[in-house]
Every structure is written in C-alpha cells, then in structure tokens.
Amino acid sequence: MSLRVLHCPTAVGGNPPALSRALSRLGAESQCVTLAPNPFGYPVDEDLSGRGWLRREFARWKLIRRALREYDVIHYNFGTTLAPLRSRLGGKRWLAPAAAIHNLLYALPFEMCDLRWAARRGKVVAVTFQGDDARVGEVARRYPIHFAHEVEPGYYTAETDRNTRRRTAAFARYADLVYALNPDLLAVLPERARFQGYCSVDVDDWQPTPRAARQPGPWRVVHAPSHRGVKGTRHVIAAVNRLREQGVPVELILIENMTHAEARRVYATADLAIDQVLAGFYGALAVELMALAVPVICYLRDDDLGCLPAAMRAELPLINATPDSLPAVLQDWLGAGNDQLSTRGRASREFVRRWHQPREIARQVLTDYEVAWAQKRATRPIRTAAVAAM
Incomplete structure (x- = not known):
C-alpha cells in the first residue's frame, strides 16, 4: 500500500514541496497544498491563497475535510495547521478591533482543531518546525549572539512567546513525528523531536x-x-x-x-x-x-x-x-x-x-511514516465510517 501524504499549509523555504516531490519518486502519493502566500514562487501542487478572505476561508474548510477523508499522513510545516490562526495583536488591542473579533469569534474556537481531528481519526501526523514558528524570545535572548537582541521591538513579546509555546505543546501532544530544520529549536521542542537537514535542493x-x-x-x-x-x-x-x-x-x-x-x-x-x-x-x-x-x-x-x-x-x-x-x-x-x-x-x-539530498531525507521520512502507520493500525483500526461522515 502506498501512503497518501498531504504537506501543508505553507511552502516556507521550498522545503515542503521538495520533500513532497521526493516522496512521490519513492512511491508515496504525496501532494503539497498551501494556504499561505508563496512570494518566492516555489512550485506546489495547489496554491489556495490570494483568493480573498471569504473564498480562502471556504477553501480552508474544504481542504480540512479533504485532508481528513483522503490522506493517510498529514505533514504540517512551519508549526502551523490548516485551521484558522489567531492574528497577532502586539498588545495594542484597541488599535485592531477587527483582528480582536476575528480571534475571539472565529480563530480561538477553531485554532488547530484539524490537528486534534487528524490524531483522533488515526492519521499519521507529522510536523516540521523551521525557525520562528518554534523560537521563543525569552530563550533566544539567553544566547550572547542572537538576532533577538537586534530585531525591532515587538518582534518577540510575551504574547508571541505564549502563542508559540501553546502551538508547540499542541504538536507535542498530537503529532507522531516532530522534525526541526535548525538545531536550536530542539531546546524548545519535545525530547523526541529530531534534527533534519534541509531537503529543498537536489x-x-x-x-x-x-x-x-x-x-x-x-x-x-x-x-x-x-x-x-x-x-x-x-x-x-x-x-x-x-x-x-x-x-x-x-x-x-x-x-x-x-x-x-x-x-x-x-x-x-x-x-x-x-x-x-x-x-x-x-x-x-x-x-x-x-x-x-x-x-x-x-x-x-x-x-x-x-x-x-x-x-x-x-x-x-x-x-x-x-x-x-x-x-x-x-x-x-x-x-x-x-x-x-x-x-x-x-x-x-x-x-x-x-x-541534503532530498531522496535520502525522503527515504528516512517515508520509513518514519510507515512505522507510525503500522503502529496506529496495530493499536487502533481505521474508523472508515467516522471519516466518511466528516
């Protein structure tokens, strides 16, 4: 059986689509679909960004439903999922009432819900952290040399640190596989997280x-x-x-x-x-x-x-x-x-x-998928009726 793999929701650094292509060459049915803008033009299978807010949100929920029905493995990238994400307010909530409403009434109730649903439906859940999706300002400032000392005020705040820790904790709970493309991220990720080289270049x-x-x-x-x-x-x-x-x-x-x-x-x-x-x-x-x-x-x-x-x-x-x-x-x-x-x-x-050869990195990742898939099948049968009802 060839595993059906979805890489989402970003193409940051070109790593997700490159890994997806390499997995396809090894026999997996792998696709990279993005909801986030792709300003550098990395080639992906589907780009659902830039459609206007309402159309993009409709595409978001359609993709979540599709992910839960059609794929065996959901591989999230840049520490984000397909669900709505709370907007960053930077402590100036009175300046951003629309963002506050978005967060309270829409993003907050649904943030990372697809991660929980995927885990409950027996999907293999993987995540790759790439940088500031996992970095915490409080930790970064402990290093004598770090950009945390030089970036503009507000780049790292108590709010961003809380949000980052909350998201990494959610992945620590629900993800079967956790990868980090930068070794410093391992200090703030669960102990089972593993370093992985960039595979964006053949x-x-x-x-x-x-x-x-x-x-x-x-x-x-x-x-x-x-x-x-x-x-x-x-x-x-x-x-x-x-x-x-x-x-x-x-x-x-x-x-x-x-x-x-x-x-x-x-x-x-x-x-x-x-x-x-x-x-x-x-x-x-x-x-x-x-x-x-x-x-x-x-x-x-x-x-x-x-x-x-x-x-x-x-x-x-x-x-x-x-x-x-x-x-x-x-x-x-x-x-x-x-x-x-x-x-x-x-x-x-x-x-x-x-x-950094994509094929070799993909070979190890595919083995990780297969081991996780076998473990899930051994302990929990696929609930096809529940999935079909989504």
Missing part, C-alpha cells in the same frame, strides 16, 4: 558556473535577507564597507524582492556568500549556494552543533564568523584567491550531496 539540478567563466571585476559577495534584522544584514554591509575602505575590490549584492528563479540566476555569479550571522546555524540559502559550489560564511553556534550527526558535524564546510570577526574572515577568504575558494566550493557541493 544538487544535480544546481550546476555551478565555472569560476573561469565568471565576469571579471570586483569580488562578488551575495547576501539574501528575508528580514534584515534576523539575518544580521547591518553587520554584512559594515564588513563589506570596511574592506572597500581598505582598498579591497568587493561588491555586495543584496538579494531582495526577487522570485526564487530570479535570485538563483544571481547566486550563480557569486564568488562568496554570507548567510545569517546571528541565528547560529545556516539556512536554506546556504544550501542553495553550496550546491552551486559557492563558499558560504555564517555564524555557527558551537553548542547547537552537538545536535547534528557526528559525521555531518565533522564535514561542515561553512566558514564560521561572528558579527565581530566577519570583516577579518571575509578579508582572509577573498585574499586567499580563486584556488581556495574553488576548493571550499567543491567541498560545499559534496556536503549538500551527502547531507
């Missing part, structure tokens, strides 16, 4: 541009801030400006307001990339650049690396830099020249092939 689909074929001129350094405060962009700009003042020929290319396809064309021209210098780990951007044999600088928090498989940790090709050391690290690597950049780029590409 290295064979990302062919590097030979360094000799690149246009002559200044060194090209790329940085793609989806949120400048979170990514530490001010430190990146300051580091590049400092090198320019010292006469180093370097050009910083900020990738913003582009589709994924547009950004990918720019990535291929880079000599070096800087991912995030505050979060403590690398993101999906770094995996894409490494697949193109572009060396990547980011901040790697030593404490978090202990959550990785030992072999993966030993093979990490990323260039570690804190905000303070970034100018010197950047200067050293640009000064090293093409040969060392090419060597590190090749190692980076092989690292992606070994640790």
